[in-house]
Amino acid sequence: MKKAVISCIIAVVVIILGVVLAFVSNVKVNTDFAKGTQIEIAFNKVVTEEEFNELSSDLCKAIESKGYVVEYSRALRTVKNITGVRFVLVGEAKDFSEIASADMTLTSNVVYPTNEQSIWTIAWVLAIALAVVFIYSCIENRKARPFVSGLTVVVITILSVLLAASLYIILGLVFELYISLLAICGLAFVAAFAALASVVSVRDAKKSICSCKWMVPTAIISALGMIALGVFGYVSVMVIGLIGIVVALFTSVCITVPYIKSLTENK
Amino acid sequence: MNKTKSIVWLCVIVIVLALYAVVSFLPRFEISATDDFVPVVEQIELGADFALSKSPNYRTGEYTIFTVNEYYTDIYGNYVDAEGNIVEESAKVAIPQAELDKKIENTVSSMKQRLAYMTADDSEITVLDGNKIRVEVADIAGSLTYFELLQNTGKVEFLLLPETPAEDEDFSKYESVLSQKQVSFYGYNYDSSTSSYYALFSFVNDGATVFKEESKAYRDDSDGVMYLCMVIDGKLQGTPMQISSTYTNSYVYFTGFKTTSDALVAGIMVASDTYDATVVKKNIDIKAVSSKLGENAAQNVLIAGIVFLVIAAVALIVIFGGMGIGGALGMLFVVLLLVSMFVLVPATLFNLSNAFGAFAAVAFAFAAQCVMFTTVKNEFATTNKARKLAIKDGLKASIAKLAGIHVAVAAVAVPCAVFMPGAVCGFAMSLVFGVIVSAISLLLSALLINILSPLFSKDNVFGLKRTSTKEGK
Numbered sequence: 001m002k003k004a005v006i007s008c009i010i011a012v013v014v015i016i017l018g019v020v021l022a023f024v025s026n027v028k029v030n031t032d033f034a035k036g037t038q039i040e041i042a043f044n045k046v047v048t049e050e051e052f053n054e055l056s057s058d059l060c061k062a063i064e065s066k067g068y069v070v071e072y073s074r075a076l077r078t079v080k081n082i083t084g085v086r087f088v089l090v091g092e093a094k095d096f097s098e099i100a101s102a103d104m105t106l107t108s109n110v111v112y113p114t115n116e117q118s119i120w121t122i123a124w125v126l127a128i129a130l131a132v133v134f135i136y137s138c139i140e141n142r143k144a145r146p147f148v149s150g151l152t153v154v155v156i157t158i159l160s161v162l163l164a165a166s167l168y169i170i171l172g173l174v175f176e177l178y179i180s181l182l183a184i185c186g187l188a189f190v191a192a193f194a195a196l197a198s199v200v201s202v203r204d205a206k207k208s209i210c211s212c213k214w215m216v217p218t219a220i221i222s223a224l225g226m227i228a229l230g231v232f233g234y235v236s237v238m239v240i241g242l243i244g245i246v247v248a249l250f251t252s253v254c255i256t257v258p259y260i261k262s263l264t265e266n267k
Numbered sequence: 268m269n270k271t272k273s274i275v276w277l278c279v280i281v282i283v284l285a286l287y288a289v290v291s292f293l294p295r296f297e298i299s300a301t302d303d304f305v306p307v308v309e310q311i312e313l314g315a316d317f318a319l320s321k322s323p324n325y326r327t328g329e330y331t332i333f334t335v336n337e338y339y340t341d342i343y344g345n346y347v348d349a350e351g352n353i354v355e356e357s358a359k360v361a362i363p364q365a366e367l368d369k370k371i372e373n374t375v376s377s378m379k380q381r382l383a384y385m386t387a388d389d390s391e392i393t394v395l396d397g398n399k400i401r402v403e404v405a406d407i408a409g410s411l412t413y414f415e416l417l418q419n420t421g422k423v424e425f426l427l428l429p430e431t432p433a434e435d436e437d438f439s440k441y442e443s444v445l446s447q448k449q450v451s452f453y454g455y456n457y458d459s460s461t462s463s464y465y466a467l468f469s470f471v472n473d474g475a476t477v478f479k480e481e482s483k484a485y486r487d488d489s490d491g492v493m494y495l496c497m498v499i500d501g502k503l504q505g506t507p508m509q510i511s512s513t514y515t516n517s518y519v520y521f522t523g524f525k526t527t528s529d530a531l532v533a534g535i536m537v538a539s540d541t542y543d544a545t546v547v548k549k550n551i552d553i554k555a556v557s558s559k560l561g562e563n564a565a566q567n568v569l570i571a572g573i574v575f576l577v578i579a580a581v582a583l584i585v586i587f588g589g590m591g592i593g594g595a596l597g598m599l600f601v602v603l604l605l606v607s608m609f610v611l612v613p614a615t616l617f618n619l620s621n622a623f624g625a626f627a628a629v630a631f632a633f634a635a636q637c638v639m640f641t642t643v644k645n646e647f648a649t650t651n652k653a654r655k656l657a658i659k660d661g662l663k664a665s666i667a668k669l670a671g672i673h674v675a676v677a678a679v680a681v682p683c684a685v686f687m688p689g690a691v692c693g694f695a696m697s698l699v700f701g702v703i704v705s706a707i708s709l710l711l712s713a714l715l716i717n718i719l720s721p722l723f724s725k726d727n728v729f730g731l732k733r734t735s736t737k738e739g740k
Contacts, residue, residue, distance in 0.1 A: 038395065075557035077327055086556065112371075112394035125682045132678035140671055153675075181690035185620050188683050188691060189627050192698060195675035196631070200638060200668050209645060214637035221582050222630035225575040229626060232567040233560075237623045245630075 001262035007254035011163050018166020027169055030071055030090050030178040036111040037093040039063070040076065041104050042084040052082045062099045063087060069176070090178060122184070126161070126191065130154045133195045137202065144206065145263065152259065153198045156251050160194030161187055164247045168240070177239060186240030190247055193222075197252035205260035212253060219249045273721045280715065284596060287603050308569065311609045314389050314618035314693075315405060317565040318558045327555040328389075329410040330403035333417065335371055336545040337361055337398055342422045343439060343501050362544075368397060370544035375400060378417050380539035385413055389616045400546070403556065405616075412528070414551045421536040423447045424498045425519075427485055431494055431507060438498050444481040447541065449474030452534035453518065455527060464524040466505065466533045470517055482514040497521050497533065504533045560619065568622045575626060576602050579633045587640045588730030589723040593715030594636040597708045601632040604704040605697075612700075620690035621697045628701020631676055635705045636712060638672065639665045640730070643716065647731040654731065658720060662713050669709060677702045 021027075030036070041059060052075060060070050069090040076084035084104075092110060100106040134150040141149035164187060171177060201211040222245045230238030291307040298304050315328060338359040339347045346359040354360065362370065375392050378400070382390045389405040390413070402417060404410045424443035432438070453467040470478065485493050494507035506523030524530040558564065580595035587594060605625060609617055643661030650657060676698060683695030723729035 072559050074559055077555045077557055082557075109395040109399070110397065112368075112397065121686060125686050128682040128686075129679040133675050136671065136674045136678070140667065182620065182623065184691050185623055185694035188679060188687075188694060188698075189623075192627070192631070192676045192679040195679055196634065196672045199671040199675045203668055203671065213644075214634065214641040217582060217586055218630070218634040218637050221579050221633050222627075224578045225626050225630055228571040228574045228578070229568075229623070232571040233564075234568075234571075234619065234622075237619070237626075241623070241626070 001258060004255050004258040004262070007250070007258075008159075011159055011251070011255070014170070015159075015162045015166045018162075018169045021173060022169050025173055028090065028172060028176065028178045030180040031088055031111055031113060032181045033113050033179065034090075035092055035113065036071065037068075037089040037091065038109045038111045039087045039089065039096060039099075040084060040107050040109075041087075041100050042076070042107075043082075044103050044105060046081045046083070049082070052085070056085050059085060059099060060087065063089065063096060066093075066096060066099075068093045068096075069178075071178075126158075129191060129195070130157060133157065133199065137199060140199075141202065141206070148263065149202050149206075149260075152202055152256060153195065156198040156256050157191055157194045159255070160247050160251045161191050163251065164190040164243050167243050167247065171239065171243070175239070177236065180236070182236055183240055186237075186244055189241065190244040193244055193248040194251055197248045198256045201252045201256045202260050205257045206264055208261070208264070211257055215249060215252060219245050270721050273718050276718045277715075277722070280596065280711075280718070284599055284603070288599065291603050291606050307610055308606050311606070311617045312389075313558075313565055314616035314621070315391060315403070316559045316618040317568075327407065327557055328403050328405045329407050329553050329555055330401055331410075331414045331551050331553050332395070333400045333402065334547045334549075335367070335374070335398050335400060336547050337367060340545050342420055342545075364397065367544065371397070371400065373540070373543035374546075377421065377540040377542050378402065381416055381421075381535055382413060384535045384538055385409075385416060407555075410553060411551065414553070416532060416535065418546060418548055418551070419536065420500050420542045420545050421539060422500050422541045423537050425450070426496045426498055427481060428494045428496055428507065429489065429491055432496055432503060436503070438496070438501055438503070444495075445474055445478055447537060448472060449477060450519070450537055452538045455524070455530035455534060458522045461506070461522045463505075463522055464527055464530040465520050465522040466524060466530040467518055467520045468534075468537060470519075475517055478514055478519075482510060482512075486513055495519060499533065499536050505530070565617075568619075572602070572622075572625065572629070575629060579629065583633075583636060583640075586637075586730075587644070589719055589728055590640055590643070590716055590730035593712045593719050594640060596715055597636055597712035598629070598633065600711050601629060601701075601704050601708045604707060605629070605700055608700040608704060612696075616693075618690065618693050620693035624694035624697025624701070627694070628697050628704070631672075631698070631701050632705035632708060635669055635672060635709055638668050639709060639712065642668060644731060647726070648734045651733075654720060654726060654729075657731070658716055662716070669706075673702050673706055 043055070047055065056073055056075070060073060063070055071088045071090050073085055073087045075082045076086055088111060096108070097106060134154045137153045138146040138150040168177065168179075168183060168186070172179070177183075197211075197215060201215070204211040223242055226238045226241030226245070229241070293304070293306050295306060295309055296304050338361055339349060339351075341347050341351065341353070345353045346356055348354050348360050371394055375394065378392055382402075382404075391403045393401045393403075395401055402414065404413050406413075424438065424441075425445040426438060426441040427444050428441065449470060449472050450468040451471045453469045455464055455466045457463075458465045482493065492509055492511045494509055496507040497504040504524070505521035508519055508521055521533070524533065576598060579598050583591035583594035583598065585591070605628060609621070639662070642665035643658055646652070646661030646664060647654065647657035650660075652660065680695045680698035680702065684692055684699050687695065720729065726732065
């Protein structure tokens with residue numbers, strides 16, 4: 001029980017730290033949720049794929065050297081030829097007219113976010129998910145402490161989502177991560193895996209079986225999968241995935257299992 | 268099951284899986300002058316992140332930009348003041364930026380409704396500079412139709428006229444007897460009696476009562492025939508509906524549409540909200556754009572996925588020994604089924620969020636395999652049962668746990684897939700697929716454990732180890 005309480009305290013401290021940092025510092029959001037800048041550079045000549053890759057890379061470096069963050073770039077083209085490039089930058093940016101050379105035409109626009117999600121939609125979705133998990137867990141553990149088991153799974157899942165969100169905010173400040181739709185996907189990933197882990201670990205703990213035997217390899221392999229994505233260029237997905245895996249493992253092994261074990265032993 | 272039978276069954280399963288893998292991943296090649304062999308993985312419809320166009324030869328999408336009128340105007344193009352009174356062009360009134368932003372937000376929402384009705388399932392709408400709306404679609408063959416459909420404000424009016432309207436009829440002097448919320452688009456079909464198409468609308472809310480009273484009031488004032496006209500943005504749609512008595516039906520319909528597209532457009536305008544902001548009408552300038560993540564992004568995800576599969580398969584064999592071979596084949600089956608799911612469910616376009624979801628789905632399937640094997644291992648270790656019996660009871664004992672983890676993940680994924688828009692929905696859809704394929708693959712893995720068991724005489728090589736000292740029967 002002592003282990004569970006200490007772990008809970010650590011989790012709550014991290015959550016509070018994340019909430020405080022979210023209010024105190026400027027949490028960065030990408031163009032999914034905040035205004036950004038679009039720069040379109042027309043080449044005024046036909047370029048090949050290879051020339052485009054080189055030009056695009058040079059222009060991207062020039063923009064980033066001015067302290068702006070390029071969210072993504074896309075080739076502007078006809079069906080056959082590439083005619084220019086579009087960069088979308090995080091935040092409202094100015095002063096980049098000298099980036100384009102004499103044979104290029106640069107235009108810029110402010111990009112308005114169109115993916116703003118209602119926080120209530122996310123809350124409702126989470127509430128539905130938790131209700132299903134709670135009911136299932138109560139039914140599964142109907143012979144002994146059904147409500148305790150159900151509540152444990154629900155509380156652990158909520159705690160995991162909050163913990164992952166806080167960790168993302170904290171790491172975001174250190175590594176310049178942005179809150180995006182993918183980050184919201186990451187939270188859904190945390191919710192799914194935390195619910196999964198806690199449902200099984202409640203059952204295992206009641207029967208004094210060690211959940212680590214399947215949970216640790218799963219976490220390692222899942223982490224390697226996320227790293228594979230990171231190696232092939234999807235770094236933000238990797239970071240969100242890794243946070244999700246660590247959080248699900250932590251809450252399950254350090255909170256759920258010791259808590260349920262202590263309840264079973266006391267009985 | 269004896270050793271020979273086991274080998275035969277194992278060979279059959281491996282051959283079937285190998286053939287499935289070949290059909291799924293073998294590179295495209297020419298079969299004849301007109302036909303190509305296209306692997307399952309290449310049949311996945313890629314979204315805007317990977318490739319905008321559904322056609323692999325044209326990896327582009329198309330976009331156009333609509334400029335929003337920054338001055339108050341009515342649907343007939345007249346400049347008006349904030350109260351709607353017509354004013355001269357010299358006295359036109361600019362819409363305050365905050366109000367314009369809100370109007371544009373509502374207009375974007377209406378545009379999304381229209382695109383959804385036209386099944387433009389991979390489109391993106393972006394607001395630029397607070398006065399322009401850019402619409403990108405992946406379907407380059409139908410892009411012009413979509414863009415034309417988005418040009419109209421979509422103000423729908425149902426007017427009762429005493430006679431058939433003249434060609435240059437000024438509809439602004441009549442008031443609509445029904446609002447857009449009182450009718451619902453039911454469908455369209457060919458009308459052989461008029462050799463044209465008709466659009467059918469049913470009354471909703473208090474539409475039937477309101478129209479009955481309106482037609483009754485008209486009949487009380489005049490004994491003449493009345494004509495119900497459907498007018499969109501001041502233009503008559505189809506042929507007016509002739510009514511000669513108090514109207515009591517639950518629907519109205521309009522014939523005279525020359526094409527199915529005309530009838531469908533009328534229906535879509537009723538089904539979607541009127542634009543809050545008016546769009547400046549001019550020639551549609553279409554431009555092309557490539558995918559968001561570059562040309563090789565889809566291939567990179569595929570390679571990362573194969574790397575992940577190999578790691579998972581090797582890990583299962585290392586952790587669970589001979590039993591893990593069943594798990595490794597089960598994981599291969601998971602990936603193959605997952606790829607097929609993305610093809611079989613055509614509404615799903617594959618974007619980065621789907622790829623992330625697919626990785627999470629494979630991780631989930633791996634967790635399920637681990638839970639099953641650990642339970643079998645535990646059953647053998649802690650009881651004195653013979654291997655066959657321990658496997659049987661272990662598999663039985665794992666059912667409740669496996670049901671639990673599948674319910675837990677489905678409980679999160681299904682509401683997200685149903686209620687959340689965009690990327691989160693894509694991620695959740697992949698996870699829902701993952702739950703389905705994991706459940707199926709577990710059946711294969713359970714079968715494989717029983718098939719593989721006779722091939723491994725030593726328990727520890729098969730991945731089982733006793734913790735008690737007594738020998739089993």
